[in-house]
Amino acid sequence: MNALILPSRALAGSTLVEPVLAVAGLTKVFSGREILQGLDFALSPGQSTALIGANGSGKSTLLRCLVRLVEPTSGRIAMLGQDVITLRPHELRRFRARVGIVWQRHNLVPRLSALSNVIHGVQARMSGPRAWFQSLAPADVRAEAMTCLARVGLADRASARVDSLSGGQQQRVAIARMLMQRPAFILADEPDASLDPQTGQEVMELLLGLVRQDGLSLLVISHRLEHTLAYSDRILGLANGRIALDLPTVQANAAALRRFFDHEGAA
């Protein structure tokens, strides 16, 4: 792969470590409106980065563009050593398998058990009936799925239908499914949004644990100021489709961040 030209911000921030994600000149235009306006940033591996911004600032679009669930209009993305923009469909499938996504809505299959839903994560590297339902899965896949469920504290609910679980438990099953992928990078789109404060905190702790213990990289969107400050190493602020804030979390102060959580931040 040709070496990508990294944005100057990334070079200034981390010259010694190969970035796990480098974005250069990324734009996305929807119906004539520029949602993302030439974004440049890079992330170091093994870090938790919070992406903040008001509603409509382009955070979710950015996350989707990174794995081409939404096709960028222009710009370059290098993630996990691959030039994402030029990937062919089958290469894109293999690339996506290495990127775990935690959605605001857990997006589990409601009528299936927690175990079957977690086993779906293995479709990142295995296809066919053995990856579709827990009853057809080989013993080693079932064992790994149970380990993932145990990791999120739900091994005892493996047989429960996911639509019988609480919102927080469903989100944890979604994280277990994501772990089953064996991802190298995690994108999380407001994983704490529909949860009560306590459960939201537990989910964020779980995600940060994956960064600290497993060395995964995390880019997480959150609308909760306290979570942004507590569970990130770095904060990126998006306003009007541009990076308007980029600083280590230790240097952030709550008052300065507050404006990125309200409408004035987007103005």
Place this chain on the structure above:
Amino acid sequence: MTDATLSPPRFRHLGLPSYVVLLVVLALVVSSVAATAPSADKLVRGITRLFAPSGLFTQMVPPDFSRIEPISWKLLETLQMAVAGCFLGLIFAVPFAILATDRLSPHPVVRSIARAVIALFRTVPDLVWAIIFIIIMGLGPAAGVMAIMVDKIGFAGRFFAEAMEETDPGPQDALRAIGASRLGVIVSSVFPACLPSFTATSLFALEKSVRGSAALGLVGAGGIGVDLKVAFDLFNYDEALAIILLMLALVIAVEQGSGWIRRKLI
């Protein structure tokens, strides 16, 4: 009373185009009834003939169950035709439905073709399909099974496609984002979500098949309908009534059974 307390008009004001449409519909209804519906005196004469000493009803009652054994075997054949045709139709309806679903079809052209085929299968009556398959395969239950199968592809294909269309796209998107194959997304996400709808449609299809298979014999496609036609042709109206009653019992039994399964599964 102030303007603020005035209630809205009782009827919405209709424009001229609406009145024209109403008038056309009314004219269509009146002309259709006048042209085709039986007159009152014709209806009275018919009912009088029905209950006359040599009338149809008088000759039908009491029903003649003397040939109950061969009729029962034919009834079983009718049920088997319905089950086989329905099963095959449901199996083939699934791929057609997938190809006809917006989110799952590989290409808009493929989707349009699949929808057109489903519409064709659904629009042509099963009796016409039976005649076509009798020409192709000859008289007998095989033609009936094929007719039921094609009819069920049209029936279930449409409802399966609608069910898949209405599923929550979230789980499918999540699996696609993982890198799951198209088939993986369909089987592990779409099918489980559609299971209640698929079950209900399949049971309705079975009921429809049993009702339809009884009539297919009238054109020679096997089953009890053949015996019914023969009974009418030979003026054995009492035996015809026995066949009709047994067909009714079969249809009610299947409907009750499928209703029970539906309540248990869904």
